[in-house]
Amino acid sequence: MVELDSITKIYKMGQIEIVALKELSCQIEPGEMVSIMGPSGSGKSTLMNIIGCLDKPTSGQYRLEGIQVDKLSDNELAEIRSRKIGFVFQTFNLLPRTTALANVELPLLYSGISKRRQRASEALETVGLGHRLNHKPSELAGGEQQRVAIARALVNNPSLILADEPTGNLDSRTSKEIMLFFQQLNQRGITIVLVTHEADIAAYTQRTIRLLDGQIIADEKK
Amino acid sequence: MKLRDCINLALRSLLSNKLRSILTILGITIGVAALISIIALSRGDQEAMRAMFQSQGDNLVIITTSEPALFVGLSSSTLTLKDADEIARHAPSAAMVAPVSQAPAKVVAGSEDEETTALGVTPEYQHVRNLHPAKGSFITDADVKRRARVVVLGSQLAESLFGQLDPVGQTVKINKRQFKVIGVLEPKGATFGLEDRNAVVPLTTLQSYLLKSDSGRDTIQGISIQARSKQEINDVITQAEAILQKRHHITEGEKNDFFIISMDDLVELGDQMEEMTRIILGLVAGVALVVAGIGIMNVMLMSVTERTREIGLRKAIGAKSKDILSQILAEAGIITLSGAILGIILGYVMAHISSIMVTNMGFPFEAPVGLDMILWTLGIMVFIGLASSLYPAWRAARLDPIEALRHE
Numbered sequence: 001m002v003e004l005d006s007i008t009k010i011y012k013m014g015q016i017e018i019v020a021l022k023e024l025s026c027q028i029e030p031g032e033m034v035s036i037m038g039p040s041g042s043g044k045s046t047l048m049n050i051i052g053c054l055d056k057p058t059s060g061q062y063r064l065e066g067i068q069v070d071k072l073s074d075n076e077l078a079e080i081r082s083r084k085i086g087f088v089f090q091t092f093n094l095l096p097r098t099t100a101l102a103n104v105e106l107p108l109l110y111s112g113i114s115k116r117r118q119r120a121s122e123a124l125e126t127v128g129l130g131h132r133l134n135h136k137p138s139e140l141a142g143g144e145q146q147r148v149a150i151a152r153a154l155v156n157n158p159s160l161i162l163a164d165e166p167t168g169n170l171d172s173r174t175s176k177e178i179m180l181f182f183q184q185l186n187q188r189g190i191t192i193v194l195v196t197h198e199a200d201i202a203a204y205t206q207r208t209i210r211l212l213d214g215q216i217i218a219d220e221k222k
Numbered sequence: 223m224k225l226r227d228c229i230n231l232a233l234r235s236l237l238s239n240k241l242r243s244i245l246t247i248l249g250i251t252i253g254v255a256a257l258i259s260i261i262a263l264s265r266g267d268q269e270a271m272r273a274m275f276q277s278q279g280d281n282l283v284i285i286t287t288s289e290p291a292l293f294v295g296l297s298s299s300t301l302t303l304k305d306a307d308e309i310a311r312h313a314p315s316a317a318m319v320a321p322v323s324q325a326p327a328k329v330v331a332g333s334e335d336e337e338t339t340a341l342g343v344t345p346e347y348q349h350v351r352n353l354h355p356a357k358g359s360f361i362t363d364a365d366v367k368r369r370a371r372v373v374v375l376g377s378q379l380a381e382s383l384f385g386q387l388d389p390v391g392q393t394v395k396i397n398k399r400q401f402k403v404i405g406v407l408e409p410k411g412a413t414f415g416l417e418d419r420n421a422v423v424p425l426t427t428l429q430s431y432l433l434k435s436d437s438g439r440d441t442i443q444g445i446s447i448q449a450r451s452k453q454e455i456n457d458v459i460t461q462a463e464a465i466l467q468k469r470h471h472i473t474e475g476e477k478n479d480f481f482i483i484s485m486d487d488l489v490e491l492g493d494q495m496e497e498m499t500r501i502i503l504g505l506v507a508g509v510a511l512v513v514a515g516i517g518i519m520n521v522m523l524m525s526v527t528e529r530t531r532e533i534g535l536r537k538a539i540g541a542k543s544k545d546i547l548s549q550i551l552a553e554a555g556i557i558t559l560s561g562a563i564l565g566i567i568l569g570y571v572m573a574h575i576s577s578i579m580v581t582n583m584g585f586p587f588e589a590p591v592g593l594d595m596i597l598w599t600l601g602i603m604v605f606i607g608l609a610s611s612l613y614p615a616w617r618a619a620r621l622d623p624i625e626a627l628r629h630e
Contacts, residue, residue: 049624052538054538054623054624055624074542074543075542075543075544078537078540078541078542078543079540079542081538081539081540082539082540082541083540087538087539089535089627093531093535093627095532095535097238098234098238102234106536106539107539107540109223109227109231110223110536110539110540110541110542110545111540112223112224152539156540
């Protein structure tokens, strides 16, 4: 599913070069549920951005479902994101003043899929929000907002869901709910990669990759 | 992304900030309305002026003593009756020549009296100047021959002396002598030696009874000439000028002591003045449109900055740069077009109301809003809308999704 081969990412901040990832290699198989852990500055966000096709590596190769994506143009990457990847963010990133349904429809709009309304409401039912289709984010609780975001990530039938600290803004009870839900999705065959710095969140996954200074220092499978 | 989806997205985002959208649209509406009404009014003005000039007479050439005497003036004149005779005799392109003499006149009817100017004319004057008596008749050859004490009243003069009564057949006193009213002229507006307030009498009558000294009796204040055809207008001017220069002993290079102009020249002169006014007013309205354009740019920049995160999210979930670009352009397009359409409607209403107001003041006037104006305005506005939103749209489209998502 995800094949990373000696990925290096260097940021230039004026004169200074910051090495965010250093010849990092790893593979994630279809159907896995993986957590990426590490202190801030360890490169986990950069890794997520590269896996999510939001960013390109400075060197190295990245194949997603067999497609080499590290040399693709911005437009082609957008296409990959819209067809293969679903994002879940710490801050939900829902459009304000926009109904749950319209928020979930958004990815379909950009991938040109028809029957948007129907598919969006199905996705919302999957996350247990079939009764809140026309609520706006401000009218929903934090956990519900994150579920809308998960529905949005699911609506395009992606092969990979990337979640960046998905429980960072939620209380522990809601966090548990969301993690159990991710597990359910995983059991249905969706590959899930999530970034977290909380060990008890990582505990919901079968595999934990630990990063430090842009390198993998541990890769534990349960 | 389909066009319909793009417009839907744009509409949704405009509706989410109603007040700002409305204010921006209002700015455009006012600019466009100003442009439309100014051009319409100026066109109406031009038409009215042309109509007025043309109603003065067909193929008309006017000779006066000096330039400012376009309107009734009592400056001493160098033109004589003999000049008019010579032109009538020796200018082959002149179909009809009508000399005009004038004298100050106090016209009394019953208890009403008016200070005005009496014009002494021949029957030719009616045809050359395209005059129509609203009531009664005009001066005849017989009247001129027998120096008849008859008078045709201008419409305003008739009204102030007689009110709603029919003046025809009544008697008035001009400079203490009795005159019989034989006609009343249609209203025409004040132009070129003839006003609605004037009293018109036979030329010979004016010379015998209303001019004080004998010395001035042969002097006339103007000559109106009708050319045989439109093509011969310039010939009339050349011929009349040559005859007068010879009679007035004006050598080549010397300044004429008379002034000669055709109505066509005046129409052209008027057109030029109107064109200039229109350009100046158009520039003012243009400034309003540029300001509206800057308004669009400002609003779009602000809204793009405000929505940085949202744009980042849209890109993260699969929006291409051109999707973002077209959304912002569609937003600006909707704002601009609705502003332009409202502005055209408002401009039309303003032009229409102005025409009604001017017409009610006694000058028949119409300010037409032509299809060409509407299309031009729409074209200009589409250009302004595009030009002013291109930069904000480009800025939004090239946002890096990672940076944008981090934006607070």
